[in-house]
Amino acid sequence: MYELHFAVPMAGAILCTLNTRLDSAMVSVLLAHSEAKVLFVDHGLLEIARGALDLLAKTNTKPPILVLISERDDSSPTSIVPGTYEYESFLETGDVGFEIRRPKSELDPISVNYTSGTTSRPKGVVYSHRGAYLNSLSTVFLHGMSSMPVYLWTVPMFHCNGWCLTWGVAAQGGTNICLRNVSPKKIFENIVLHNVTHMGGAPTVLNMIVNSSVSDQKPISRKVTIFTGGSPPPPQIFFKMEELGFSVNHLYGLTETYGPGTYCVLKPEWDSLPPLQQSKLKARQGTQHLGLEDVDILDPITMESVPADGKTMGEVMFRGNTVMSGYFKDLQATEEAFKGGWFRSGDLAVKHPDGYRNKGRLKDIIISGGENISTVEVEMVFYGHPEVLEAAVVARPDNHWGQTPCAFVKLKEGSCVDAQELIRFCRDHLPHYMAPKQ
Template identity: 45%
Template sequence: MTDFHTGLGKNAANHQPLTPIDFIIRSAQVYPNRTAIIYDDLEHNNLTQTWQQTYDRCRQLADGLRKLGIDKNDTVAVMMPNTPAMVECAFGVPMSGGVLCTLNTRLDINALTFCLQHSEAKVLILDSEFAEHAEIIDEAFPNLIVIHATDAALDIERFGQMSYEALIASADSLDNWEKLLDEWDAIALNYTSGTTGKPKGVVYHHRGATLNAVSNILDWDMPKHPMYLWTLPLFHCNGWCFPWTIAERAGVNVCLRKIDADLILQLIAKHKVSHYCSAPVVHNMIAGGKAEYKDAINHEVKGWVAGAPPSETMLAAMEAMGFHISHVYGLTEVYGPVTVCAEQAEWDELDVATRAQKKSRQGVTSHLMTGFELFKQGTTEPVAADGEEMGELALRGNMVMKGYLKSRKATEEAFADGWFRTGDLGIKYPDGYIKIMDRLKDIIISGGENISSIEVENVLYKMPEIQSCAVVAAPHDKWGEVPVAFIEIHEDSTLQRDHVMEHCKQHLAGFKVPKYIIFAEIPKTSTGKVQKFELRQAAKSLAHETPKVTASAK
């Protein structure tokens, strides 16, 4: 046997740690004068910044943070919308040696203070939009250094120790930044939504961030210099790692402070946006935008959808606009998307409805992810690829988190048997594609029969009047549980309970038809996910009532 090891070890010449920081270095060197950032809200801001300027500002940010005392593995928290500063933090904070903690901008003050305390944040960069929290944070964390980030869109009295621009200006060196030695080092800390308890701190490493950023390119066949619109919150899985993806491609980050369908459509047309990502709710908003703004778009636009299974209705609506929507799947613990519904050429020959059904599946493993499997619950035995047997989704690979911060038990449980269990239930089709049927905790068991809430929701979404819906279980004395449908209709639309019931009966088995129809606004997270835990609480009150409908306020 030949010895391929002796004298052939790793050294600085043949082994360097993977880090997405290398992407901005290269783009600044190769394409220094190409645009990196556009911040244009058509009213207050109209900023354009090159890759060389952005790289310089990131190095200034790193130096400024180090002058404030930030050292290796110190947490730097940021709470900002999708502004240029947020893009710069994706590089400048890890370059300082710190770990970037992007906070959900919809956190209430209790959740916010928990995350700041749990992460042991030393610096908080806080946007003007969240000025209401500044005084409470100062009182609760007297040693926390608060940096005020703002721009012309908001006129807010100054708070904190200094402004973000003053922090940048405080730098006097472009070379005072941490050079990575170990790719397993933490680059970011992201908190889960905490819908079933306190949020969990998910730790990312440089290796995973790098690989996910490159996998995005491969999965999307993304060319050089894409024009990427930030409709996806940058705090959500670090924007699915797209700040690093766009840097690798030397593309353009089109920043967006707020989600507004008409503004989004105008920016897509004006700047020839080529790519964007979002949850289904934002795609639906875009599809419902003004016709004059939609008509002004005369180029190809590609979108990724995730966060919830896209309805056939939404996919068909976007296709009618000329937008090419692809479905991806992931979660906080895996850096964002790690599976993709890879499209086949023969799908183009299918009618829209059938093609939408194919594309609504979560699909297959991303290019740089190792394992995506469906196991019989409590085992590592795969389910049959028959499109019927349901199992739990499990993932493994280099794009799985390091673990949960300060929670060894939760980390060990998450990685039992060498797989990360997602808590999603799905089926595998004969072609190998996987489709989520429900969250494990969302499955409805009625009279011993399993009901997929997603299956019922997809049927409801076929009704054009419905803007958003969610199906959850209500306790029932006889059946154990029965399905309840919460429905939010489009503005200026009307819908009767009888019509909903009749529609469901045409497409569903009798036991799957919702026993209650409730017209109400659907609560959602800032990433567009329906907050089913709130609806389940509301549904509990229906346990002993006669099935009925709550009148719509619309």
């Protein structure tokens, strides 16, 4: 996939990286919607691809050419289905004199990235060449990457083209360390073996690392810079990652902003604060990166900027070159997303007096008896309990209050805490109306 991030645009084509966790039905939908002409498939996902092509055949949609990426020692003709190309053999048929087909305009599309489709059918987010190179360079700056970094991939390349670091690491002459599966043991082994300097990962990956068994962990001789994004990571996770030898920085963005759009600038004066307080500050989002024109917290109706009081909620909105060109073949959704001249993220946030921000998804706000409850805030409290591994809080319908918080909690191995103890813990650390009843 890393090679294809360069080969496909250089051939004058448009890249469309698909989530490796999708099933055949969804893959067939995305192949039809994207009008894909060629499908490159890892050998481990071949059956899903075949299922998708069978479904396409039933709709009279012309199937894409299939290119199988086999293991290096598994390219014999007997292992290749008739009508299917094998990747390495396919490359050997290429024209060495081929001239790169450059874009006619910087605004020509370079890729289409499908959103995860949490509320509806996934939407195809169109990236331009200009936005991709600006976000590539911006992400390199965010990571503090000097020349020849060693980057460990735990952010999937199908996710915003790996936060645009597919191109960014190459621009710095970097080395890419790729994992077939993400596990704490492999992460530590590769960091030590290859002297990894940088990596990125969702808060889930950080949680896996800090809660891994001691036998899987290895001492890290130099700080590894790790960027995390997605849901705000619990401060406790930040603190434990630092203890293990990682320097954690927090990003925020969406597929529609080419991945990272803002980051938390670490201030020197924070160094003198207690570790847990430092972690809470680092968990906030900070300022826009160099490639973005503007980001603000606006009232979605009046489009006025909210006061920087740390309390008034508004919607996070973006504008600039590193915001998508639009949704592929969906003009209505594009117009709705850019209503008012800004890209509307659907994320809620408050603005602090120092300019930093805290955010939560609009759909993650629970309205209980007229009070707004942030699910993220409740989840943070759960992570403060020593026996909790993971927590997710959602709204539960309630005849009296309208909604009340309900928590799904995964305990650490060997723990035997009951639900009532966890509820009491929350009530001790939160206003009672915010504490889950179940």
